[in-house]
Amino acid sequence: KAGVTQTPRYLIKTRGQQVTLSCSPISGHRSVSWYQQTPGQGLQFLFEYFSETQRNKGNFPGRFSGRQFSNSRSEMNVSTLELGDSALYLCASSLAMVRGTEAFFGQGTRLTVV
Amino acid sequence: SQQGEEDPQALSIQEGENATMNCSYKTSINNLQWYRQNSGRGLVHLILIRSNEREKHSGRLRVTLDTSKKSSSLLITASRAADTASYFCATDARSGAGSYQLTFGKGTKLSVIP
Numbered sequence: 199k200a201g202v203t204q205t206p207r208y209l210i211k212t213r214g215q216q217v218t219l220s221c222s223p224i225s226g227h228r229s230v231s232w233y234q235q236t237p238g239q240g241l242q243f244l245f246e247y248f249s250e251t252q253r254n255k256g257n258f259p260g261r262f263s264g265r266q267f268s269n270s271r272s273e274m275n276v277s278t279l280e281l282g283d284s285a286l287y288l289c290a291s292s293l294a295m296v297r298g299t300e301a302f303f304g305q306g307t308r309l310t311v312v
Numbered sequence: 313s314q315q316g317e318e319d320p321q322a323l324s325i326q327e328g329e330n331a332t333m334n335c336s337y338k339t340s341i342n343n344l345q346w347y348r349q350n351s352g353r354g355l356v357h358l359i360l361i362r363s364n365e366r367e368k369h370s371g372r373l374r375v376t377l378d379t380s381k382k383s384s385s386l387l388i389t390a391s392r393a394a395d396t397a398s399y400f401c402a403t404d405a406r407s408g409a410g411s412y413q414l415t416f417g418k419g420t421k422l423s424v425i426p
Contacts, residue, residue, distance in 0.1 A: 202354070231413065241400065241416035254413055288354060290414075299404070300345070301414060303354035 200225065202291050202304035210310045216277040219307045223270050223291030230272040231301065232264060235286040244287075247272055248294065276309075284311045318401060318420040326425050331388045333420040335401035336381075342404065344377055344384050345414070349398045358386075358399075393426045 203222040211217050223230050231254075232244040243256040247266035264274040270291075276283055286308050290301040319334045335344070343362050347355040361368045361377045361384065368375045374387040388395055398419040404412040 233416075240418040243413045243415065246413060256413075286352065290355075299412070300357045300360065301355075302357070303347075305354045306352070308352065 202289060202302050204287075204289050204304035204307050206307060207305065208308045208310075210312060211279050212312055213279055213281060215279050216275060217279060217309060218273055218275045219287055219289075219309070221272045221274075221289030221291075221304060223272070223289075224302055227291040227293055227302070228270055229292045229294050229299075230266055230270065231290045231292075232272070232274050233288045233290065234258075235288060235306070236284075241288070244274065279311045281311050283309065285309060318399070318417045320420060321418070322421045322423070324423040324425065325391055327391060327393055329391055331391050331395070331422055331424070333386045333399050333422070335384045335386070335417055337384075337401070337403050337417075338382065339403075341379070344375075345402045345404075346373075346375060346384075346386050347400045347402060347416075349400065349419070351397070355400065388422075391422075391424045393424050395422060396424045397422060 205220045229248045231246040234242045244258055245252055245264050246254040250266045261277045266272040286306045288306045289304045292299045292301045317336050325331050341363055343360055345360045346358040348358055349355045359370045359373055359375050361375050363379055372389045377384045398421045400416045400419045402414040402416045404414055
């Protein structure tokens with residue numbers, strides 16, 4: 199069974215630009231969560247989608263948005279990039295993000311904002 | 313916000329030795345999970361322990377949970393160079409619309425010297 203695939207793996211953008219990251223979950227998984235990982239803040243929850251609906255959102259500004267398609271693939275978008283958005287963005291899929299669910303992570307997208 | 317706090321932040325041991333990492337958390341939990349992350353890559357699920365369990369084993373891993381102290385420990389026995397990674401504990405918290413989100417600690421960086 200193929201794992202969680204994130205594209206691209208690496209990205210360099212300029213301040214003020216926008217970026218779209220993609221995540222393809224494990225086949226059959228309907229829940230996709232996104233996390234931002236930085237050395238200072240660690241792993242921070244961004245949002246979770248289930249069956250094309252955003253069920254949950256972390257404490258991030260509105261510049262961070264996402265969506266999920268009918269095939270469960272998800273994208274996240276960051277507009278008006280800031281230097282502080284440089285981070286590893288991780289996507290996790292699960293059958294359904296309920297109590298005690300194991301989450302399967304992709305390899306991440308390393309975003310550098312210059 | 314960080315729910316779990318790992319201790320120590322960094323640990324360096326010789327191959328063959330045991331490695332113990334601790335995690336403390338703040339609120340009541342239903343489950344606690346441990347994940348491993350190799351440098352700059354995705355997270356790999358190691359083990360889940362439920363709040364009514366005190367100890368769980370998986371291969372060379374042993375996890376304990378003390379809900380009265382709100383703490384957990386991960387023991388890796390007979391460590392190998394390939395165990396070099398960062399280790400995170402994560403708790404799941406109910407977060408609306410029937411979903412849960414994982415909240416991670418900042419991790420323990422383990423270095424196993426051959």
